[in-house]
Amino acid sequence: MRNLLQVAKFEFKENIRNKWIFAYAISFFLISSLLIYFGGNESAKIIASLLSIILLLVPLFALLFGSTNFLDSLSFMEVIFTRPISRFHYYTGKFLGLSLVLNLGYLLGVGIPILLFTNPESKLLFLSIQLLAYGFLLNLIFIALSLLIAVLLLKREAVLSVSLALWFYLYLLYDLLMLGISINFGEYPLEVPILLLTCINPLDLVRIITILQMDNAVLLGFTSAFFQKYLGNTNGILLCLSLLIAWTGIPFYIGYRFFAKKDL
Numbered sequence: 001m002r003n004l005l006q007v008a009k010f011e012f013k014e015n016i017r018n019k020w021i022f023a024y025a026i027s028f029f030l031i032s033s034l035l036i037y038f039g040g041n042e043s044a045k046i047i048a049s050l051l052s053i054i055l056l057l058v059p060l061f062a063l064l065f066g067s068t069n070f071l072d073s074l075s076f077m078e079v080i081f082t083r084p085i086s087r088f089h090y091y092t093g094k095f096l097g098l099s100l101v102l103n104l105g106y107l108l109g110v111g112i113p114i115l116l117f118t119n120p121e122s123k124l125l126f127l128s129i130q131l132l133a134y135g136f137l138l139n140l141i142f143i144a145l146s147l148l149i150a151v152l153l154l155k156r157e158a159v160l161s162v163s164l165a166l167w168f169y170l171y172l173l174y175d176l177l178m179l180g181i182s183i184n185f186g187e188y189p190l191e192v193p194i195l196l197l198t199c200i201n202p203l204d205l206v207r208i209i210t211i212l213q214m215d216n217a218v219l220l221g222f223t224s225a226f227f228q229k230y231l232g233n234t235n236g237i238l239l240c241l242s243l244l245i246a247w248t249g250i251p252f253y254i255g256y257r258f259f260a261k262k263d264l
Contacts, residue, residue, distance in 0.1 A: 004089040004096075011097025015069065021105045024061055028053075028109025036117040036124075043124040044214060050110070050131055051210050055203050056171065058106065058138045063163040066098055066146025071156055091256045095143060102139045110135065130213060134206045140248045141202050148255035151262060174201050202247045209240040 015021060031053050039046035073094075080090065110132055118125045146163065153159045178197065198204055 007093025008096040025105035025109040032113040062142035067150040070150035144251040
């Protein structure tokens with residue numbers, strides 16, 4: 001455990017000074033401040049806009065930052081494994097250190113505008129804090145995925161290509177796929193296929209869980225309306241949270257298993 005914490009501390013101290021972390025935090029701060037300050041009392045529109053920005057930036061940055069950081073530390077690994085430290089402690093410490101850095105940048109970038117420009121008694125504050133928590137989960141999920149991709153491929157060009165392709169699929173192509181299924185197969189019972197397809201996209205899970213708590217029918221998409229109709233708000237939210245936790249744990253475990261056997 002001591003080695004694990006030392007690795008996590010080292011990763012945090014090394015990356016907290018990274019200029020891209022500052023750019024990440026400042027970008028969120030500026031965008032969030034403008035959305036909340038000029039959004040007035042339109043809480044639904046503000047949350048929807050914040051949600052779109054978070055779903056765009058958090059996965060993309062986490063995938064690219066996590067995977068390139070792992071590749072850049074390959075030579076350091078050769079040195080550190082000459083010491084009595086297990087691969088589990090190193091891999092877990094790296095995951096925790098990177099996750100802590102990204103979540104700190106995200107917290108400062110989104111959390112400060114929420115505190116500065118949100119009425120403490122408004123519903124917007126409650127929804128914004130929840131959205132902040134879901135962004136934390138997304139950072140964990142995509143750091144785990146970034147490490148998995150880096151461990152499997154180890155080549156920078158391949159890692160960056162797969163990371164961008166994964167982000168592009170989850171953020172854009174998935175919605176087009178769901179729309180195509182709903183249009184072409186709308187006359188068939190789609191409950192089970194839609195549920196299964198939703199489980200393979202953490203971005204859609206965050207979108208669904210946020211909209212379900214807003215109780216705004218205008219914002220309900222096809223999958224969100226399905227969750228509300230067949231699972232109800234409470235059950236749908238609990239299911240989404242469970243799936244998001246699984247999205248963090250499963251890629252982390254698979255990535256570690258490959259890392260434990262990898263010839264570095």
